[in-house]
Structure formats: C-alpha cells, structure tokens
Amino acid sequence: MSSGLRPADAGAAAQLLGYGLQPRLRPASAAGYADLVARHQSDVAFRELVDDIADGLGLIVLEADGVSGIVIAPAPGSVFEPRLSDYRANLSGDDRLIHGLIHVAIAAYAFPTPASLTDDDVRHASVVAVERFIRAACERLRERHGDPVSDPTETGQAWRLYLRRQATRDTADGRIGVSTTTGMIKYAFERLVAAGMATRTAGTDGGTYRLLRRYRTGVRELGATAAYRELMQALRA
Amino acid sequence: MVDTATPRLPLTDAPWVDDSFVRRVRALLRTAPLHDLEAGKALRDGDWSPYDLRGLALAAIDTVIDHMGLEFGATGEQVRQRLAQLARMSAPDRTGAEALRVADAVVAGLLNDNNRREAFALPYSDWSGRRHRQAEVAFKLLEEVEAPDGSVVLRATDEAVNLFVGALDRDIADAHAAAEAILASQLRRGRLDQAVHTARAARLRSIQYAGGVQRVLDATRHDIRQVDWHADVPDLLSDALAHLSERLETERHLVTTVRGLVGQPDAGPAAGILLDLIEDCQLRHLELHALLLRARTTFLDEQERQRFAVTADSRAFELTDQLLGPLLERTTGDGLSAVARFMTVALGPQPPRTTRLADLVDLLLQPRRGQDAPTDDGAPELIDLGDDRRFPPAAWAHAERVLAQVPVDGEIRLSQLLRDARASAPGSAELVALAALHAFAPEHAAPNLRATDDGRVLDDPQFGGRDLLVGREVEA
Numbered sequence: 114m115s116s117g118l119r120p121a122d123a124g125a126a127a128q129l130l131g132y133g134l135q136p137r138l139r140p141a142s143a144a145g146y147a148d149l150v151a152r153h154q155s156d157v158a159f160r161e162l163v164d165d166i167a168d169g170l171g172l173i174v175l176e177a178d179g180v181s182g183i184v185i186a187p188a189p190g191s192v193f194e195p196r197l198s199d200y201r202a203n204l205s206g207d208d209r210l211i212h213g214l215i216h217v218a219i220a221a222y223a224f225p226t227p228a229s230l231t232d233d234d235v236r237h238a239s240v241v242a243v244e245r246f247i248r249a250a251c252e253r254l255r256e257r258h259g260d261p262v263s264d265p266t267e268t269g270q271a272w273r274l275y276l277r278r279q280a281t282r283d284t285a286d287g288r289i290g291v292s293t294t295t296g297m298i299k300y301a302f303e304r305l306v307a308a309g310m311a312t313r314t315a316g317t318d319g320g321t322y323r324l325l326r327r328y329r330t331g332v333r334e335l336g337a338t339a340a341y342r343e344l345m346q347a348l349r350a
Numbered sequence: 351m352v353d354t355a356t357p358r359l360p361l362t363d364a365p366w367v368d369d370s371f372v373r374r375v376r377a378l379l380r381t382a383p384l385h386d387l388e389a390g391k392a393l394r395d396g397d398w399s400p401y402d403l404r405g406l407a408l409a410a411i412d413t414v415i416d417h418m419g420l421e422f423g424a425t426g427e428q429v430r431q432r433l434a435q436l437a438r439m440s441a442p443d444r445t446g447a448e449a450l451r452v453a454d455a456v457v458a459g460l461l462n463d464n465n466r467r468e469a470f471a472l473p474y475s476d477w478s479g480r481r482h483r484q485a486e487v488a489f490k491l492l493e494e495v496e497a498p499d500g501s502v503v504l505r506a507t508d509e510a511v512n513l514f515v516g517a518l519d520r521d522i523a524d525a526h527a528a529a530e531a532i533l534a535s536q537l538r539r540g541r542l543d544q545a546v547h548t549a550r551a552a553r554l555r556s557i558q559y560a561g562g563v564q565r566v567l568d569a570t571r572h573d574i575r576q577v578d579w580h581a582d583v584p585d586l587l588s589d590a591l592a593h594l595s596e597r598l599e600t601e602r603h604l605v606t607t608v609r610g611l612v613g614q615p616d617a618g619p620a621a622g623i624l625l626d627l628i629e630d631c632q633l634r635h636l637e638l639h640a641l642l643l644r645a646r647t648t649f650l651d652e653q654e655r656q657r658f659a660v661t662a663d664s665r666a667f668e669l670t671d672q673l674l675g676p677l678l679e680r681t682t683g684d685g686l687s688a689v690a691r692f693m694t695v696a697l698g699p700q701p702p703r704t705t706r707l708a709d710l711v712d713l714l715l716q717p718r719r720g721q722d723a724p725t726d727d728g729a730p731e732l733i734d735l736g737d738d739r740r741f742p743p744a745a746w747a748h749a750e751r752v753l754a755q756v757p758v759d760g761e762i763r764l765s766q767l768l769r770d771a772r773a774s775a776p777g778s779a780e781l782v783a784l785a786a787l788h789a790f791a792p793e794h795a796a797p798n799l800r801a802t803d804d805g806r807v808l809d810d811p812q813f814g815g816r817d818l819l820v821g822r823e824v825e826a
Binding site for chain 1: 463466467468469490493494495496497498499500502644648651652666667668669670672673674675676677678679680681682683684685686687688689690691692693694695696697698699700701702
C-alpha cells in the first residue's frame with residue numbers, strides 16, 4: 114500500500130500534523146484541513162506516512178476525526194512535551210504531585226466508567242465538584258489507615274498531602290488562594306482551557322468547564338495507560 | 351445445567367412472557383427520567399406546581415429533533431428559550447427568570463447532570479427465558495456533542511427518537527420502512543400535514559440508520575478486533591445495501607407523487623416541505639450507499655494495517671480505581687513520574703516557544719507596571735534620542751558609551767554589551783538591547799549599528815532570544 118505515495122504527500126502529512134499542533138483549530142475552520150482528515154481516515158498509506166513523520170518529530174497520533182481534527186500527544190522527552198517546570202513557577206516536588214493528581218482526578222470525575230471514555234458526548238466538571246471528589250477519596254483513605262494527617266513522621270503520601278491543604282481560604286479581596294486545593298483545581302482547568310482541551314461554561318460552582326472531545330481522546334488513547342505503565346514501573350524500581 | 355434453587359416453569363409450558371414483553375418493559379422504562387423530573391419538582395427551590403416537567407421534557411426532545419435534520423443539532427440556547435416560552439405560558443404570573451430556571455432544570459435532567467451525564471440505568475425483571483432474571487436497561491436521552499464547527503449542540507439519542515415518534519422499541523430498519531409506508535399511504539389519502547410529520551420521522555430513521563452503519567465503520571478503523579468481520583459485519587452490509595435499495599426505490603415514487611402535488615394550484619406549504627424532506631432522505635441514502643460499497647475496502651486496508659499493531663486496550667480502563675486510587679497512596683518519589691506523564695498527554699503537545707524579536711520589541715516598549723508613571727512611548731523610534739521620555743538622559747549617556755565600544759572592523763556579543771551596560775548603569779541595559787534589536791531589524795530610521803544572528807542563545811537574566819553579534823555599519 115505504500116507504493117502510491119509521492120513527495121508532495123509528505124508535505125500534506127506534515128501539514129496535517131501542523132494543524133494538530135494548533136488544538137483550537139478545527140477541520141471546518143481551516144482550508145484543506147477537513148480534506149486532510151478525510152484522507153487520513155480513508156487512505157491507509159497516507160495515515161502511515163503521517164504516523165512516521167509524527168514519530169520522527171516526537172509526536173504520537175491518537176486519532177483524527179471530522180470534529181476535533183487530528184489529535185496528537187507528545188512522546189516522552191520530545192521537544193513538544195510540556196515541561197512541568199513551566200506548568201507553574203516554584204513548585205516543590207509535593208506540589209507537583211498534587212497538581213498532577215488533580216489532572217488525573219478531573220479525568221476520573223468526568224469519565225466515571227470505562228464506557229464513558231468511549232462515548233462521544235460532552236462531559237462537564239466543576240471546580241467544587243472535583244474538589245469534593247478528591248477530598249472524599251482522601252478521607253476514605255484516612256479512615257482505612259486511621260492515621261492522623263498531621264503526623265510529621267509519616268511519609269508524604271499524596272492523600273495526606275492533599276488533606277493537609279485547605280480547600281478554600283478567605284482572602285481579603287474575595288479571590289481563592291492559589292495554594293488552596295480549590296485554587297489548584299481552578300488553575301488546572303484554566304490550563305486545559307489554554308491548551309484547547311476544555312472550555313469554560315459558567316462561573317457557578319467555582320467555575321464549570323466542558324471537557325472537549327480531544328481531551329477525552331487523549332485520556333483514553335494514551336494518558337490513562339501511559340500513566341498506569343509509568344506507575345507500575347516506578348513501583349517495581 | 352439445572353439450577354434447582356430457582357423455581358422454574360414446567361418445560362412443556364410456553365415461557366411466561368414473549369420477547370415483545372421485554373421490549374415493551376424497556377420502552378416503558380425509557381420514560382422514567384421524565385417521570386423522575388416531574389416527581390422531583392416538590393424538592394425544588396420554590397413552588398413549581400404550575401409546570402408540567404414531563405411535558406416540558408418531551409417538548410425539549412421534540413425541539414432538539416426538529417433541529418437535527420439539516421443542522422447538526424439544537425443549541426442549548428434554542429432549547430432553553432423554547433422551554434422557557436412554554437413554561438411562561440403555563441405560569442404567566444411568574445418571572446421570566448423562573449421560567450429559565452425551569453428550562454435549565456429540564457435539560458439538566460434529560461442530560462442526567464446529577465449523575466455526571468452517565469447513562470440512565472434501570473433494573474427490570476425479565477421472565478422471557480423461562481426463569482426470572484434481573485436485567486438492566488441503560489440509555490441516554492439527550493447528549494451534548496461537539497459539532498464540526500466547534501459549537502456544542504444537543505442531540506437526541508435513538509431512545510429519545512423513539513419517544514418522539516411514539517414508537518416502542520423497534521428495529522430501526524423496520525421502523526424506517528414502516529415510516530415510508532405510512533407516508534405513502536398518507537399521500538394517497540391526501541393527508542399532507544400528517545405526512546410532513548411522518549416524513550420527519552422517516553428522515554430521523556434515516557439519520558439513525560446511517561449513524562449505526564458509521565459506528566461500525568469507525569470501530570473498524572479504530573480497532574478491528576472490536577468488530578466481527580467474519581459474520582456480523584458482512585450480514586450488516588448486505589442487509590444495509592438491500593434496505594437502502596428498497597428505500598431509494600420507494601423514495602423515487604414518493605418524490606414523483608409529491609412533485610405532482612407541488613405543481614397544483616391549491617397545494618399548500620406542506621407539499622414543498624414534504625418534497626424537501628424526502629429529497630433530503632434520498633440524498634442521505636445515496637451517500638450511505640456509496641459508503642457501504644467502500645466499506646469492504648476499509649476492512650481489508652485496516653486488516654493489513656492493524657495486523658502488527660499492538661494497541662493497549664485502554665477501553666476497559668477504570669480511571670478512578672486503577673489510576674487515581676493507587677496514585678493517592680503514592681509519594682513524590684514513586685508517583686510523580688506517572689502524574690507527570692498523564693499531564694503531558696492531558697495538556698497536549700506544546701510547540702517549543704522561541705522568542706520572536708517582534709514580541710520582544712513589543713514587550714520592551716510596554717509601559718512599566720507598578721509605581722512607574724506610564725510614559726508615552728508609542729512609536730519605536732529607537733535611534734531618535736531626543737524624542738524619548740522613558741529613559742533618563744543619564745541612561746542614554748551610559749548606553750552610548752557602551753555602544754561606542756563596538757569596533758568598526760569587528761563584532762561584539764550582545765551579552766558582553768549587556769554585561770558592560772549593567773556594570774556601569776543598570777538602567778542602560780534595556781537601551782543597549784533595544785539598539786541591538788533595532789540594528790537587527792531596522793524599523794524606521796537606518797541604524798548605525800548592524801547585528802547578525804548566528805544562532806547562539808542569549809544567556810541573560812533580563813532578556814531572552816539570540817546572542818546577537820553587533821558590529822558597526824560602515825557608512826556609505
């Protein structure tokens with residue numbers, strides 16, 4: 114099947130990847146994008162070419178559909194990988210763990226069952242709901258372990274770190290404190306919005322967000338299993 | 351296998367219930383969310399007794415379906431306004447804000463917002479297999495989906511379409527054929543207004559039908575193992591082709607009949623609408639027909655492509671139990687790499703940011719924030735020293751001294767110039783940087799310096815970008 118390709122096809126494949134690097138761009142809104150997506154769906158040789166070019170660049174193609182366009186993820190260590198140090202300035206290791214957990218929790222809240230990962234309807238999540246969701250999970254662990262949260266000799270398991278933080282703290286000007294869990298969750302949602310993975314729908318419940326199709330594709334096709342493998346590897350090491 | 355613990359019927363008896371019983375029970379259960387909405391209204395904030403939430407829910411589904419023909423679906427606002435309008439009619443003395451709250455509650459109920467938009471799942475008893483079995487029906491009514499243009503719209507599910515057409519749980523192909531048969535009969539008897547409703551239903555069936563075929567093809571493209579291409583799919587394809595041939599034949603007759611009606615002088619608006627609806631169906635069916643003919647090739651190509659592909663099956667993944675739960679018990683030492691990997695996927699690829707000179711100029715020309723009074727420095731006249739009120743004269747003097755060391759017959763690194771500027775007067779470093787930028791990309795006045803970029807990155811606490819090589823422009 115790879116015989117019919119011409120050099121111009123490499124240009125087309127690279128262009129499709131270029132579109133994918135602009136996550137807010139949709140096939141309907143850019144000239145030629147929809148045609149390239151259609152070609153990606155129907156022409157296996159072209160799809161393989163796209164995969165190969167992506168691979169060389171340090172990108173992983175997850176899916177291409179007429180609504181979201183092409184959905185790609187960074188390969189580990191590639192130049193396209195968002196750096197954790199850029200996520201937010203001056204974070205300690207423990208802070209990073211909690212920020213990362215919040216991202217996992219947003220996905221877990223929005224997609225409660227395996228079936229919900231394969232649906233294609235839009236899911237919502239709010240800052241308040243995700244905060245309650247994580248806190249409840251941490252409280253269950255506290256009950257199971259029966260340990261006081263504040264015991265300084267205990268190692269910093271994520272649930273302890275989380276419970277040590279306040280959900281909210283009153284600030285003089287009515288804003289939520291950035292180091293509270295509510296503030297961190299809000300920050301995570303805003304980063305997803307900036308990355309073209311979510312949109313804000315309402316200011317209620319601390320901010321309510323709509324998680325876009327592209328986000329679910331990333332979580333389903335790669336995020337969940339890659340993180341799981343990483344976890345298993347860390348535990349074996 | 352005989353299970354003596356479960357009381358069974360004598361084998362000679364017919365089963366207690368036939369298959370249609372199960373279908374009817376399931377159809378009945380699919381109206382449950384509407385009843386729940388109605389039953390829950392006493393718990394709402396305020397007196398909602400004037401509002402018929404069941405009726406409003408059905409109206410919401412109708413509104414969505416009305417928009418599903420030519421548009422992708424109905425916007426939330428379209429549905430909201432329609433429901434609010436109906437709600438106000440049932441309680442004219444209440445406020446418009448309350449009507450909107452009622453509308454929002456109905457849509458939220460149909461989306462199952464209270465349960466994170468999961469499918470409604472209801473248990474029922476199934477006696478069709480000679481013994482009692484506890485079964486469950488899971489379904490959705492409305493869904494919010496992304497339209498190709500990036501908007502988010504509401505769509506009715508197959509189950510909701512069944513509610514709309516008042517049908518029980520019927521096979522889509524049968525219902526499709528039935529709708530067209532009824533349509534033909536209504537046309538024969540001249541019941542055009544009824545025929546319009548039937549034609550809408552027929553078009554919905556056609557959309558549903560195409561959706562079903564498309565799902566199979568998408569699943570094939572994604573992971574061929576999910577689809578049975580040995581038995582199920584070939585049957586589906588041949589049935590679908592036969593079904594479509596019948597539909598196209600029927601539609602040809604219908605179009606001829608309706609065209610004749612449209613030409614008549616006493617034809618009302620209904621005939622024109624009918625013609626549009628039927629022709630739309632025809633077009634859809636022709637497209638679907640072409641898609642089906644290509645389906646076999648899709649399968650063969652995918653089989654070839656996916657033969658060696660090892661894909662992790664993430665489709666049975668429990669995010670809460672398999673990932674979040676274990677991670678909550680990890681420390682930074684053994685959990686950070688996993689959450690970091692998740693984040694990089696969730697946030698998507700970020701193209702590496704290079705500092706663009708144009709951005710840097712903009713940045714540098716921004717008024718200082720904080721206590722400094724805003725200054726007027728709109729135009730980037732970098733060389734016109736007299737016109738600038740932003741930098742004190744002393745800074746200019748320092749900057750000029752630093753820049754004076756640029757040799758006529760050689761080049762000097764911007765980093766070196768910046769270091770020198772900072773050593774003598776910190777405020778002049780910015781001017782030096784601006785002068786270098788101007789030399790690199792002259793805007794208005796011709797510079798007396800020239801700067802070249804050899805790719806080296808500037809290592810400086812204040813500025814980013816390239817470590818330019820600054821030389822003196824030889825006067826012409």
